[in-house]
Amino acid sequence: MVFRWLRGEARSNRIGKLPAGEAVYAVGDVHGRLDLLQDLLDLIMDDARHASDARRSLVFLGDYIDRGLESRAVLDLLLRDPLPGFDTIRLKGNHEDALLSFLDGRTDGRDWLTFGGLETLMSYGVSLRSRPQTDDAIGSLRLSAKAAIPKGHVDLMRACRLYHQAGDYVFVHAGVRPGVPLERQSATDMMWIRDVFLNSREPLPGHVVVHGHTICDQPQDRRYRINIDTGAFASGRLTCLVLRDADRRFLCTEPSC
Numbered sequence: 001m002v003f004r005w006l007r008g009e010a011r012s013n014r015i016g017k018l019p020a021g022e023a024v025y026a027v028g029d030v031h032g033r034l035d036l037l038q039d040l041l042d043l044i045m046d047d048a049r050h051a052s053d054a055r056r057s058l059v060f061l062g063d064y065i066d067r068g069l070e071s072r073a074v075l076d077l078l079l080r081d082p083l084p085g086f087d088t089i090r091l092k093g094n095h096e097d098a099l100l101s102f103l104d105g106r107t108d109g110r111d112w113l114t115f116g117g118l119e120t121l122m123s124y125g126v127s128l129r130s131r132p133q134t135d136d137a138i139g140s141l142r143l144s145a146k147a148a149i150p151k152g153h154v155d156l157m158r159a160c161r162l163y164h165q166a167g168d169y170v171f172v173h174a175g176v177r178p179g180v181p182l183e184r185q186s187a188t189d190m191m192w193i194r195d196v197f198l199n200s201r202e203p204l205p206g207h208v209v210v211h212g213h214t215i216c217d218q219p220q221d222r223r224y225r226i227n228i229d230t231g232a233f234a235s236g237r238l239t240c241l242v243l244r245d246a247d248r249r250f251l252c253t254e255p256s257c
Helices: 034-048 071-079 094-103 110-123 135-148 151-159 187-192
Strands: 002-005 022-027 055-060 087-090 163-166 169-172 208-211 225-227 239-244 247-252
Touching: 022 034, 022 169, 034 071, 034 239, 034 247, 055 163, 071 110, 071 151, 094 110, 094 135, 094 151, 094 187, 110 135
Parallel strands: 022 055, 055 087, 169 208, 208 225
Antiparallel strands: 002 247, 022 239, 163 169, 239 247
């Protein structure tokens, strides 16, 4: 478990700055890996001890559930403020959106089950012998899920923000639609967008967008955007971006970060 200075661009060529005395620790997609989240929180706390910040924020970029086996335990942890002395900001990811859409009856949940929903239901004690194929089976599964998932967990997911701003940085789960002012961005884009955002050289003029959603082997700094989804559920590498003033660096739970 190590931290390393961000490499690549020279500092003089970077954009993005926080107000003096402020620090932000942004955590990428957890996906049910409670073990990695606990390890990363220990790293963050140890790192913060060595700085004299006036204010510290802990920003979670969403996708707390699915794929890993401990979604329930991750949400239990996020119900409280995980680190003393930090403001905690929780953003909504597309996986939280997919679960809520299933619970609310806006989707049949079949797609969600194929990209992690099965593991989440298992973490709540809801087991399936096979994926539901009929409307009756889907309705029965929805009722079982509603009974098994605590109201506090559902309320937490509903209350998650779509984005957070700090200094020149904008934090969002998936990204933003290029050319659209932040206040006019759609919820769907902020949770689900991919290629049109990733391929843009300047998705939000004057800001650096910090996001997850799209897995990369190593954290990516693309000047106007920083991707910290390092596929923790499979790679064992959960990543945190550390921001102070004009400096930025990474903490991660795997030595090759």
